[in-house]
Amino acid sequence: MINFTYSRAGDVADAVRQIADDPAARLVAGGTNLIDLMKEGVARPSRLVDITHLPLKIIEETREGGLRIGALVPNSDLAHHPQVEARYPLLASAILAGASAQLRNMASTGGNLLQRTRCMYFYDTSTPCNKRAPGSGCSAIEGINRMHAILGASPHCIATHPSDMCVALAALEARVLATGSAGERRIAFADFHRLPGDRPEIDTSLRQDEIITAIELPPQGFAGNYSYLKLRDRLSYAFALVSVAVGLQLEGETITQARLALGGVAHKPWRDAEAEGRLNGARVDRESFAAAADIVLRQARGFGHNDFKIELARRTIMRALTQAARSTPQSQSDKRIR
Amino acid sequence: MAQPASRRRTWTQAHPLPARIPVTLHVNGVERRLELAPWTTLLDALRLHLDLTGTKKGCDHGQCGACTVLVDGRRINSCLTLAVMKDGAQIVTVEGLARGDVLHALQQAFIEHDAFQCGYCTPGQICSAVGLIAEGRARSADDIRELMSGNICRCGAYPKIVAAIEQVIAAGGSEKAGGVA
Numbered sequence: 001m002i003n004f005t006y007s008r009a010g011d012v013a014d015a016v017r018q019i020a021d022d023p024a025a026r027l028v029a030g031g032t033n034l035i036d037l038m039k040e041g042v043a044r045p046s047r048l049v050d051i052t053h054l055p056l057k058i059i060e061e062t063r064e065g066g067l068r069i070g071a072l073v074p075n076s077d078l079a080h081h082p083q084v085e086a087r088y089p090l091l092a093s094a095i096l097a098g099a100s101a102q103l104r105n106m107a108s109t110g111g112n113l114l115q116r117t118r119c120m121y122f123y124d125t126s127t128p129c130n131k132r133a134p135g136s137g138c139s140a141i142e143g144i145n146r147m148h149a150i151l152g153a154s155p156h157c158i159a160t161h162p163s164d165m166c167v168a169l170a171a172l173e174a175r176v177l178a179t180g181s182a183g184e185r186r187i188a189f190a191d192f193h194r195l196p197g198d199r200p201e202i203d204t205s206l207r208q209d210e211i212i213t214a215i216e217l218p219p220q221g222f223a224g225n226y227s228y229l230k231l232r233d234r235l236s237y238a239f240a241l242v243s244v245a246v247g248l249q250l251e252g253e254t255i256t257q258a259r260l261a262l263g264g265v266a267h268k269p270w271r272d273a274e275a276e277g278r279l280n281g282a283r284v285d286r287e288s289f290a291a292a293a294d295i296v297l298r299q300a301r302g303f304g305h306n307d308f309k310i311e312l313a314r315r316t317i318m319r320a321l322t323q324a325a326r327s328t329p330q331s332q333s334d335k336r337i338r
Numbered sequence: 339m340a341q342p343a344s345r346r347r348t349w350t351q352a353h354p355l356p357a358r359i360p361v362t363l364h365v366n367g368v369e370r371r372l373e374l375a376p377w378t379t380l381l382d383a384l385r386l387h388l389d390l391t392g393t394k395k396g397c398d399h400g401q402c403g404a405c406t407v408l409v410d411g412r413r414i415n416s417c418l419t420l421a422v423m424k425d426g427a428q429i430v431t432v433e434g435l436a437r438g439d440v441l442h443a444l445q446q447a448f449i450e451h452d453a454f455q456c457g458y459c460t461p462g463q464i465c466s467a468v469g470l471i472a473e474g475r476a477r478s479a480d481d482i483r484e485l486m487s488g489n490i491c492r493c494g495a496y497p498k499i500v501a502a503i504e505q506v507i508a509a510g511g512s513e514k515a516g517g518v519a
Contacts, residue, residue, distance in 0.1 A: 003353045006376035035418045036399050100488020105412045236487035333484045
């Protein structure tokens with residue numbers, strides 16, 4: 001790691017002040033991704049501002065009947081919170097599908113949103129990468145791109161967002177609360193992460209002087225019919241090739257509300273309003289599921305090694321929808337896919 | 339072309355080392371006061387500054403679990419943890435599990451089940467299993483396999499590691515396991 005200084009933030013305003021004063025400073029909470037990136041020489045902050053002592057560790061009910069999750073709640077505490085287990089099992093399941101027990105004990109809710117791609121070229125400082133060194137080129141497009149994006153990529157970057165938790169948060173239409181020099185604002189989850197376009201070095205819409213203080217979940221948690229199905233190269237502790245979060249509201253055999261989000265396929269958790277629209281009002285059957293999958297993947301494009309992901313995504317969407325409709329969500333312990 | 343020495347600005351001059359930071363860690367019940375550079379990981383603080391070399395450095399990137407220790411009762415990867423961020427914390431390492439000559443139930447079970455070959459991952463496996471039992475969520479061998487997936491064993495002792503942990507859980511878990519963490 002390079003030389004850096006360390007300070008603690010006394011309160012949220014102090015944290016904002018410290019990063020506003022020094023654009024090369026970074027906030028640190030769990031550190032599971034940032035410390036690793038610093039060891040690799042990918043992240044080179046001048047200062048780390050430790051926010052772990054801030055009072056952002058509370059999970060509480062919102063006035064509208066949803067949940068507000070403090071940005072410093074560890075991933076493991078969030079997954080096992082009684083309200084999350086009972087009302088938002090899709091979120092609990094997605095969290096438990098990611099990382100290891102140790103990392104989930106360390107990683108914070110806010111930090112999970114801000115983790116960076118695990119594209120190996122982003123990590124390898126000896127290779128060009130537009131995300132790490134803007135303008136240097138993308139090594140993955142013509143390189144080894146088995147893990148890379150099939151949706152929403154650009155000629156400048158085909159990296160994927162690595163989070164599982166964020167795929168569920170996208171499906172649940174969470175909101176991100178952020179505080180900066182200009183005050184507090186709420187960011188819709190769909191607007192938080194961005195597509196690479198010609199600025200792949202920018203992952204999110206969070207401003208340089210802003211800190212995430214909480215995530216808010218709306219009341220609808222799809223606890224009756226949901227599934228988080230993650231496909232990867234080994235059964236545990238690996239990033240997704242494709243993952244699918246589904247939440248359904250059913251009336252008999254009719255879908256009245258559908259949420260569908262994909263992980264491992266794009267620069268952000270991927271939702272498709274048209275595909276969800278195809279499911280809304282449709283019957284629970286293979287034909288509806290196949291039609292929705294076709295819509296999601298109509299613009300999908302592979303880059304060679306990852307061509308298989310398009311068919312894998314189609315099958316994963318259909319299986320996850322089937323699991324959700326049958327109320328048989330994917331177990332994150334017994335890995336058999338039913 | 340070389341500049342005169344007086345005009346050359348070295349990296350160290352441009353980036354003077356920050357002052358060392360006082361840190362107090364309570365390691366295996368003993369208060370230890372250190373002065374550390376901000377980039378010293380908890381793993382390096384334990385191994386290099388406190389001479390507690392039971393905790394192993396495997397990948398140093400949070401991928402192998404060899405560095406697992408318990409901080410305030412929870413298992414974490416000490417290689418991705420800055421020691422200065424754990425000022426005042428209670429740390430338990432593999433050295434803190436036995437009570438004198440009486441091994442922790444998990445240590446005993448690992449021996450009885452021959453749950454290691456080279457032994458390099460074992461301190462991390464055992465500390466991780468202490469954390470797993472304290473969490474109290476493992477109900478089956480599938481659960482143990484999933485919840486221990488952050489600990490890699492390249493010798494492939496997994497079936498015996500799972501058997502050793504199952505035995506300790508069946509015998510009553512942490513209460514009868516020495517009561518640590």
